[in-house]
Amino acid sequence: MKKSFTLAVTGASGVQYGMRLLQVLAQHSLSVFCVMSDASRVVLRTEYHPEFPLHNEQARGFLASLCHQSFDSVTFVDNDDWFSCIASGSAAPDTMVVCPCSMGTLSAIATGASNSLHERAADVVIKERGNLILVPREAPLSTIHLRHMLMLSELGVCMLPASPSFYSNPECIDDLVDTVVQRILDQMKVDISLVKRWGENDGR
Numbered sequence: 001m002k003k004s005f006t007l008a009v010t011g012a013s014g015v016q017y018g019m020r021l022l023q024v025l026a027q028h029s030l031s032v033f034c035v036m037s038d039a040s041r042v043v044l045r046t047e048y049h050p051e052f053p054l055h056n057e058q059a060r061g062f063l064a065s066l067c068h069q070s071f072d073s074v075t076f077v078d079n080d081d082w083f084s085c086i087a088s089g090s091a092a093p094d095t096m097v098v099c100p101c102s103m104g105t106l107s108a109i110a111t112g113a114s115n116s117l118h119e120r121a122a123d124v125v126i127k128e129r130g131n132l133i134l135v136p137r138e139a140p141l142s143t144i145h146l147r148h149m150l151m152l153s154e155l156g157v158c159m160l161p162a163s164p165s166f167y168s169n170p171e172c173i174d175d176l177v178d179t180v181v182q183r184i185l186d187q188m189k190v191d192i193s194l195v196k197r198w199g200e201n202d203g204r
Contacts, residue, residue: 004031004093005188006086006125008118011039012100014137014162015048020174020181021099023063024192026071033086033093034059035077035118039102079117086121094130095188096121100162101134103145109134109157110148126155133187135180137162158187168196 005025009018018040025032036044036056044052053062056076063071077084085091098105098118105119109132114120125132134157138145149159160183164176178194185192 002031003095004033006033006035006093006096006121008035008037008096008098008101008105008121009040009044010037010098010100010102010105010118011043012102012105012137013043013047014100014135015040015043016173016177017135017137017162017180017184018097018099019044019048019063020177021097021184022071022074023067023069024181024185024194025190026063026074027069028190028192029070029073030190032074033077033084034074035079035084035086035121037079037102037105037116037118039104077117081117082120084117087117087124089124089128092121092124092128092130094125094128095133096125096130097133097135097184097188098122099133099135099184100137103136103138103148106134106136106145106148106152110151126157129156131158131188132156133158133160133184135160135162135184160184160187167198170195 053059059076060071108119109122114123153159162180165179170176182194
């Protein structure tokens with residue numbers, strides 16, 4: 001069976017990370033179930049593109065035109081589609097990324113709230129002992145945030161803050177974004193290289 005992944009994009013700043021990850025996975029024809037929160041649509045129109053579609057049926061064509069590539073391997077899922085496979089442990093992918101992960105989503109996942117599909121999908125991955133990767137982008141972090149992160153880390157959830165690295169000598173914002181996306185891909189166990197790794201071609 002072909003491996004598939006779940007990607008949730010929530011309403012934190014830093015949607016560029018999530019959209020770049022989606023673009024790279026689609027470039028390699030990897031199967032992705034993408035669910036976007038209502039709040040993420042606001043951030044997408046603010047940070048990513050002012051005309052980003054509000055409805056899933058328009059998202060594939062819009063992204064294909066914007067990125068000049070196919071997104072045919074991506075299934076865009078409504079956040080209230082409880083019949084989606086990602087809502088059930090019997091069918092959901094065993095690897096899920098929440099990128100970016102808002103503190104509201106982090107709290108809901110940590111407490112098992114499951115009030116929306118993306119929260120339920122994360123809950124499914126935890127209960128099925130799968131690979132859940134959360135990419136928070138918030139500063140400063142409150143004690144509440146840190147406690148929720150610790151709770152989830154103790155359950156085996158990967159906490160991967162959106163902290164760009166600089167040792168690859170990034171020349172633009174897109175390069176910085178790729179330093180984070182590379183770390184996400186590594187945690188997903190996807191063999192795709194976007195940036196120079198530490199010690200590569202260092203001249204020694």
